[in-house]
Amino acid sequence: MSVCITLSEMDKATDKLSSASGHDTQTCQASSLDASAAISRAENTTYGPVMSTMYHQEEISEEEKTPFDRCQDGDVQWLQRELKTGSVSPELADSEGRTLLHWACDRGQTSTAVMLLQNGALPNCQDNEGLTPLHYGMSP
Incomplete structure (x- = not known):
């Protein structure tokens, strides 16, 4: 999943969000950045190749x-x-x-x-x- 928007698009979206929600632009901008950071983290997260159906892990010598x-x-x-x-x-x-x-x-x-x-x-x-x-x- 790749999400690419320009800063001006993000500013426009933040202004629309601010108007629609009744929150100030700074609050909406912080929320937008938080969402953007979450998307970025999700894109860069590496998951293992499997989700084991028999999984139970314990330390064994x-x-x-x-x-x-x-x-x-x-x-x-x-x-x-x-x-x-x-x-x-x-x-x-x-x-x-x-x-x-x-x-x-x-x-x-x-x-x-x-x-x-x-x-x-x-x-x-x-x-x-x-x-x-x-x-x-x-x-x-």
């Missing part, structure tokens, strides 16, 4: 992290190593039936998802609710 934690964090190196040694399966699922790929897609971890697919993760596997990793990746 490195030793306590599960493969699912590693997927949500995008720890590709750890996952590659563990998949290579066979200590983690690309089909590993949590109690809700969500696989590592579900977790990676849910958190927007594209490189993790690609690596899991390259290592045999099943893209059409369904969790206990019948949702695939794509459902999680496409959720708002």
Whole structure:
């Protein structure tokens, strides 16, 4: 969203607002500048790639992290190593039936998802609710 107006246009709008509202020009000008600043802040705000449907964040030490934690964090190196040694399966699922790929897609971890697919993760596997990793990746 981009809003571009000249200062003279803003002054004209402020005068019209002042006349219509019964407030003095200075008050309306301050309100216009506040609105302009809010628009500018909104334009420059960076939002993450996803709004997780499985989100709950708590501090976990490195030793306590599960493969699912590693997927949500995008720890590709750890996952590659563990998949290579066979200590983690690309089909590993949590109690809700969500696989590592579900977790990676849910958190927007594209490189993790690609690596899991390259290592045999099943893209059409369904969790206990019948949702695939794509459902999680496409959720708002």
